[in-house]
Amino acid sequence: MNADAAGHAPYSDTPIPRHLDYIARNTFDQPTLVVDRSAIVERYHALARGLSGARIHYAVKANPAPEVLQALVQAGAGFDAASRTEIEACLAAGATPAQISFGNTIKRPADIAYAHGLGITHFAADAVEELEKLAEQAPGSNVCLRLLGLATGADWPLSRKFGCAPDMALSLMQTAQDLGLHVEGLSFHVGSQTRDPEMWCETLDQVAEVWTAAQAAGFDLRLLNIGGGFPASYASHVADPESYARDVMGKVRARFPDHVEIMAEPGRGLVAEAGAIAAEVLLVSRKHDADLYRWVYLDIGMFSGLAETMDEAIRYQITTAREHEATGPCVLAGPSCDSADVLYEKHPYQLPLGLKGGDRVVIHSCGAYTSTYASVGFNGFPPLAVVVI
Numbered sequence: 001m002n003a004d005a006a007g008h009a010p011y012s013d014t015p016i017p018r019h020l021d022y023i024a025r026n027t028f029d030q031p032t033l034v035v036d037r038s039a040i041v042e043r044y045h046a047l048a049r050g051l052s053g054a055r056i057h058y059a060v061k062a063n064p065a066p067e068v069l070q071a072l073v074q075a076g077a078g079f080d081a082a083s084r085t086e087i088e089a090c091l092a093a094g095a096t097p098a099q100i101s102f103g104n105t106i107k108r109p110a111d112i113a114y115a116h117g118l119g120i121t122h123f124a125a126d127a128v129e130e131l132e133k134l135a136e137q138a139p140g141s142n143v144c145l146r147l148l149g150l151a152t153g154a155d156w157p158l159s160r161k162f163g164c165a166p167d168m169a170l171s172l173m174q175t176a177q178d179l180g181l182h183v184e185g186l187s188f189h190v191g192s193q194t195r196d197p198e199m200w201c202e203t204l205d206q207v208a209e210v211w212t213a214a215q216a217a218g219f220d221l222r223l224l225n226i227g228g229g230f231p232a233s234y235a236s237h238v239a240d241p242e243s244y245a246r247d248v249m250g251k252v253r254a255r256f257p258d259h260v261e262i263m264a265e266p267g268r269g270l271v272a273e274a275g276a277i278a279a280e281v282l283l284v285s286r287k288h289d290a291d292l293y294r295w296v297y298l299d300i301g302m303f304s305g306l307a308e309t310m311d312e313a314i315r316y317q318i319t320t321a322r323e324h325e326a327t328g329p330c331v332l333a334g335p336s337c338d339s340a341d342v343l344y345e346k347h348p349y350q351l352p353l354g355l356k357g358g359d360r361v362v363i364h365s366c367g368a369y370t371s372t373y374a375s376v377g378f379n380g381f382p383p384l385a386v387v388v389i
């Protein structure tokens, strides 16, 4: 099942993906993320087919590389931005303000005013104070109320931090209306890396209940923003984007009237599999002679791009040029002088027994949530380099 460092793809007999081929043909003097923009565009179209008719706003935070944003502008995507800087990145890539929504529920007032000045009219909120900010800085705007995700099976849950409880939603809608805002719909996020479409059902049921109550109370909702959550294949394999999206869309349509406009905000599901990181082993050691586990230290870690290994939540697939050698368990760690910089220890990682300093490792499905999670220079290690092909 494993690929080799020459770039053979994990999981399939299909030709070597372009980004893996590029890694195999090049050397790098620091950990480097290589992203294939054509693979992103392909996945965009696959998701669009599965989500038939839904508006797709790419969650910029997943990978804001200018070439990625440009490719998605050309493919016809909209964008979900969380800050002024992300909005500027979308505009620089050629997006118009009408294609951009400001989906962060925790916004800086000056950023709201900036967005409003540009003509961005779609915002998200989940609290009275945020509605007041919107009314002041972006009067008359459209607002989606974000609901707390009460049920999640996601590997990277987002549920507790964002959204209001269902029983608060109606009073927040009233507040928004009283403040002169236009409540256009509801939004939620099932949690990032929700591997199984079945995991959407409970959340969708809860959202549908709020939707029905809001209609009964006289709010004319027309937009349902189903957020992100579309998964990528890491150490375990998930359904292809089109069938996954089709499955989710079926569950949405079964619970909401046909005229409701659906919007989705995929991040990970669009870009993760289109990228891989070329990295290097710096040291292999044992802590005492009888140690069962080797410690394998890479030149990339928790603070240089692999933040999603926190709590071992995301388990990347890692390949080497020693695929035909016997493997053994190891603790995998980053290079920095912080003892939290350990990637996998609770569930040791199987790597070739012959692995040694200087060996290339390829970390797969790294197109999302890596480059922007790299610190600016902890211990003097440079932020993750990015090459978009």
Ligand SMILES: *Cc1c(COP(=O)(O)O)cnc(C)c1O
Pocket (backbone or CB within 6 Å): 059, 061, 062, 080, 103, 104, 189, 191, 192, 193, 227, 228, 229, 230, 265, 266, 267, 268, 269
């Ligand atoms: C991060 C985020 C997304 C993207 O989530 P993925 O799981 O990466 O698809 C979508 N919407 C909002 C509001 C987000 O914060």
